[in-house]
Amino acid sequence: MKGTGLRLSVTLLTVIPWRDAQAAEAPVAETGTELAGNPVPTALPRATVAAAMAWAPAVGLLLGVIASAVLLVADHPLGAGPLTAAGLAIGVLALLSRGLHLDGLADLADGLASGKPAPAALDIMRRSDIGPLGTVTLILTLLVQVAALSQAESAGDGQGPAALIAAVVTGRLALTWACRRGVPAARPDGLGALVAESVRPAIPAAATVATVAAATAAVAISAAVIGEPLGWTLPLAVLAGLAAAFAVQRHAVRRLGGITGDVLGALAEIATTVTLVVAAMGPAA
Numbered sequence: 001m002k003g004t005g006l007r008l009s010v011t012l013l014t015v016i017p018w019r020d021a022q023a024a025e026a027p028v029a030e031t032g033t034e035l036a037g038n039p040v041p042t043a044l045p046r047a048t049v050a051a052a053m054a055w056a057p058a059v060g061l062l063l064g065v066i067a068s069a070v071l072l073v074a075d076h077p078l079g080a081g082p083l084t085a086a087g088l089a090i091g092v093l094a095l096l097s098r099g100l101h102l103d104g105l106a107d108l109a110d111g112l113a114s115g116k117p118a119p120a121a122l123d124i125m126r127r128s129d130i131g132p133l134g135t136v137t138l139i140l141t142l143l144v145q146v147a148a149l150s151q152a153e154s155a156g157d158g159q160g161p162a163a164l165i166a167a168v169v170t171g172r173l174a175l176t177w178a179c180r181r182g183v184p185a186a187r188p189d190g191l192g193a194l195v196a197e198s199v200r201p202a203i204p205a206a207a208t209v210a211t212v213a214a215a216t217a218a219v220a221i222s223a224a225v226i227g228e229p230l231g232w233t234l235p236l237a238v239l240a241g242l243a244a245a246f247a248v249q250r251h252a253v254r255r256l257g258g259i260t261g262d263v264l265g266a267l268a269e270i271a272t273t274v275t276l277v278v279a280a281m282g283p284a285a
Contacts, residue, residue, distance in 0.1 A: 005051020008044070012052060012191075013059045013172060015098050050198040053179040057207050060172030064165035067093050071160055075153060082160070086149035089164060090142065101171075104265020105141060106134030108252065111262070118256050122186060125262050141273055148276040152231070155280075157222065159231045163279035166215055170238050171272035173211060174245035175264050176204040183249070184258035191261030212238050233281045241275030 010018045067089045074085035094102060111125035113133045124131075130138070153160030176199055185196035215235040222230035245267040252263045 008052035009055035064168035068161035186258035237278035
């Protein structure tokens with residue numbers, strides 16, 4: 001059905017319960033296999049799953065626009081200041097994903113740091129608790145995200161919203177790359193098994209070109225319209241975020257044998273964080 005892939009992408013990546021009748025009647029995976037808190041149907045056509053992961057960057061654009069609106073309103077009309085506004089914007093992103101991307105990051109940190117073989121590491125990642133390293137990773141990631149976004153927002157000329165939108169889109173684009181053919185699932189069940197190897201490599205490649213081109217165009221248009229560059233690091237930030245996610249994905253596949261829902265959530269946060277940091281290195285107003 002037309003639009004089913006987009007609906008599934010919204011369901012997987014946000015808390016928005018946008019499910020069609022076909023998805024509502026499909027069997028639902030076991031608890032813990034959600035990516036953003038909505039139940040994940042297990043009996044879905046492979047083409048629908050592939051389309052859902054291909055739409056991930058577009059869903060990231062939606063989330064980025066919402067979070068950027070919070071950033072702008074909190075900083076300027078309400079006068080909360082760049083730091084508080086950045087904290088609110090990052091908090092909104094966490095709420096929109098029900099915090100499960102962050103949970104995946106903490107779980108992956110615990111699993112990889114355990115030094116145990118893949119089956120034991122995967123078992124650690126499945127537990128509901130978070131270990132010391134996972135907690136530290138989570139806290140540091142949020143601190144870096146807020147600090148980087150605050151720096152970009154302080155630079156003015158729209159650098160804050162531009163950095164945030166680019167970062168969230170890049171974070172979801174990292175998911176599309178991770179679900180490409182040739183990247184297996186670590187387990188025979190769960191979200192990883194549902195989405196692994198579902199996307200043709202040409203799709204994330206094309207989406208990456210479009211994202212970098214859009215970032216470059218935004219910088220050029222900003223320079224032409226307001227006389228100041230939006231941030232010359234913006235296109236580089238997208239590539240840096242994807243490179244960081246790719247490196248972690250390769251390491252996770254080597255250690256765990258493939259991807260899981262936790263790995264996907266972690267990749268989204270890693271790409272988002274690195275993109276924000278590099279984007280914040282642009283020139284100040």
